Amino acid sequence: MNAPEASLRARQDLYAAMAPHHLTPLWEVLHALVPPRPATPCVPAHWRYGEVRPFLMRSGEVITAEEAVRRVLILENPALRGQSAVTQSLYAGLQLILPGEVAPAHRHTQSALRFIVEGSGAYTAVDGERTTMRPGDFIITPSWTWHDHGGSDDGPVVWLDGLDIPTIRFFDAGFAENATARSQQVERAEGTSFARYGHNMAPVRHDAPFGATSPIFSYPYARSREALDHLERHAPVDPWDGVKLRYVNPLTGGWPMPTMATFMQRLPAGFAGKPWRQTDGAVYSVVEGHGRIAIDAGERQWSFELAPRDHVVVPSWHTARLSSDAGCVLFSYSDRPVHQALAIHREERLS
Ligand code: GTQ
Numbered sequence: 552m553n554a555p556e557a558s559l560r561a562r563q564d565l566y567a568a569m570a571p572h573h574l575t576p577l578w579e580v581l582h583a584l585v586p587p588r589p590a591t592p593c594v595p596a597h598w599r600y601g602e603v604r605p606f607l608m609r610s611g612e613v614i615t616a617e618e619a620v621r622r623v624l625i626l627e628n629p630a631l632r633g634q635s636a637v638t639q640s641l642y643a644g645l646q647l648i649l650p651g652e653v654a655p656a657h658r659h660t661q662s663a664l665r666f667i668v669e670g671s672g673a674y675t676a677v678d679g680e681r682t683t684m685r686p687g688d689f690i691i692t693p694s695w696t697w698h699d700h701g702g703s704d705d706g707p708v709v710w711l712d713g714l715d716i717p718t719i720r721f722f723d724a725g726f727a728e729n730a731t732a733r734s735q736q737v738e739r740a741e742g743t744s745f746a747r748y749g750h751n752m753a754p755v756r757h758d759a760p761f762g763a764t765s766p767i768f769s770y771p772y773a774r775s776r777e778a779l780d781h782l783e784r785h786a787p788v789d790p791w792d793g794v795k796l797r798y799v800n801p802l803t804g805g806w807p808m809p810t811m812a813t814f815m816q817r818l819p820a821g822f823a824g825k826p827w828r829q830t831d832g833a834v835y836s837v838v839e840g841h842g843r844i845a846i847d848a849g850e851r852q853w854s855f856e857l858a859p860r861d862h863v864v865v866p867s868w869h870t871a872r873l874s875s876d877a878g879c880v881l882f883s884y885s886d887r888p889v890h891q892a893l894a895i896h897r898e899e900r901l902s
Contacts, residue, residue, distance in 0.1 A: 589830060593638050593866035594630045595846045595853045600668075600860035607647045607709060616652040616702070617733075623647075623712060626834075626862055635716065637864050638832035640886040641811070642716035645862075647709050648673050648702045656699035656730035661719045662764065662808050663692040666711040666836050666882050667772075668860050672703030677768050678760070679738030684708055687772025687838050689798060689813055689882065693764035695726075699734045711836050711862065713884045715810040744768050748801050757802070765800035765807035772838070779817040779880065790825045791900050793818040793873065805888075812887035818842055818875040826872040829898040833885035835863045840879030845872045857881075870901065 554562070566576060577584075607624055616622050623644035626637050637643040645668065648654060656676075665675060667684045674681045678696045682688075684703075690710075692698045702708065719725045747754050748766040760766050775796070782794045789795060795816035800807045807813060812831070815838070818824070826847070835844070837857045844863055846853040847870040855863055857879065865871050873881075890896035 589868040591639065591832070591866045591868065592630050593628045593832060593864070595848075595855075595866060595869060596626075596629050596637075596864050597853075597855040597857075598626055598862040599858065600862075601858070603645060603862075604669075604709075604860075607645055608707070611647055611649050611707065616648050616654045616700075619654075620657070621646060621654055621712075626864070628864060628866075637834055638717075638866055638886070640715065640718045640721070640889065641832065641834060641884070642712070642714040643834050643862065643864070644712040644714075645709055646700075646712050647707060648700055649707050650702045650704055652702040653733050654700040655733045656697050656735045657727060658695050658697045658730070659727035660694050660725055661714050661716050661727075662694045662810055663698075664711075664713040664808065664811060664813060664884060665690040665692070666713065666884075668709045668711055668836065670703060670706055670708035672705045673701060673708035675700045676735050676737065679736065680743055680768070681737060681741050682769040683741065684710065685772060687776065687880075687882070689770040689772075689775075689815075691765060691768045691807060693761035693768075693808075696761065697730055697735050699730075701734065711834075713811060713813075713834060715886070718810055718886065718889065745771075751801070753802060759802050763809040765798075766802060767800075767807070770798055770807075775815045776880070779815065783817055783819050788819055788822070791827050792816055793822050793824065793875075808888070809892075810886065810889055811884050813882070813884045815880065815882050818873055818879050818881070820876065820878040822873070822875050822878070824873040826870045826901045827899060828868050828870045828901070829885075829887075830867050830896055831885035831887040831890050832864065832866045833883050835865070836882045837861045837863075838880040838882055840875060840877060842873060842875035842879040842881070845874075846870065847872075 623646045626643040667688045671685045673684045798807050798813040842857045
């Protein structure tokens with residue numbers, strides 16, 4: 552519908568007159584504001600570990616963990632450069648700690664997950680307890696808990712940092728504080744949280760020590776892998792996901808963190824998955840083996856060959872399909888708990 556020239560001019564005059572009053576007409580932007588389907592500015596992206604690792608190691612030569620506070624290379628969505636975001640709501644980075652180094656204690660309202668990518672024997676401390684890092688472990692730093700990280704005698708340790716930084720920024724709810732001591736005091740033996748909460752049991756008179764966040768702060772890879780192996784051999788394989796489990800908060804059965812969902816899945820050898828799409832954008836970390844993810848956004852397609860320690864982001868409502876010739880294991884996280892809390896989560900399994 553084309554309005555006559557004169558009324559178009561009248562409209563432009565009106566918009567120009569109201570602009571200094573911080574007013575703007577809805578009808579000029581309505582379809583972009585309320586799109587028929589998610590129209591994310593994010594794009595799929597793949598970070599090959601072979602390409603990223605040399606930059607991480609060079610970072611280790613030019614700055615210490617102490618100077619950097621956190622020596623991290625941020626995985627930025629190519630369409631969101633400068634925003635420190637891998638999707639509109641999630642942050643991802645690869646953190647390096649070298650032998651003898653300490654990343655000093657601080658706390659913040661942003662929640663963090665650590666997924667160990669390379670090396671063993673570094674530790675992270677949360678609320679007076681340390682946990683030793685091993686590849687494939689999923690570790691939680693709950694909102695507003697003191698945390699510091701320390702290096703391993705055995706060599707460099709690299710982990711994926713998944714934080715809800717853009718979500719907290721969106722809500723303008725970020726607070727942070729540095730501790731006076733470099734490292735926090737150890738107050739409990741390593742493994743205490745796991746003994747209390749990690750065996751399908753809980754203390755008789757327990758409280759939830761971290762509120763909405765799981766009281767388990769390290770979910771060891773050996774346990775997750777054992778479960779996936781058993782299910783691959785003895786239970787039906789899902790045509791979309793292969794064998795996929797979600798991590799849980801044992802006190803609630805819900806997600807381990809209020810803002811981020813975490814998953815681990817095994818694609819059996821010869822797996823050729825069916826396509827799906829979901830509103831929660833997700834970040835994948837390849838734990839073991841090789842595979843492929845094909846992503847389709849209608850007008851554009853991507854296909855990424857996955858190798859161990861690679862990272863991939865799949866934005867909202869992009870159709871994705873997983874496959875593997877020889878089998879592989881994938882860890883992933885997304886903002887699904889927020890979608891579910893807002894009752895807007897959607898997922899479609901396609902054929
Ligand atoms: O380890 O506390 O990648 O505060 C970004 C911000 C890691 C951390 C990041 C952080 C941390």
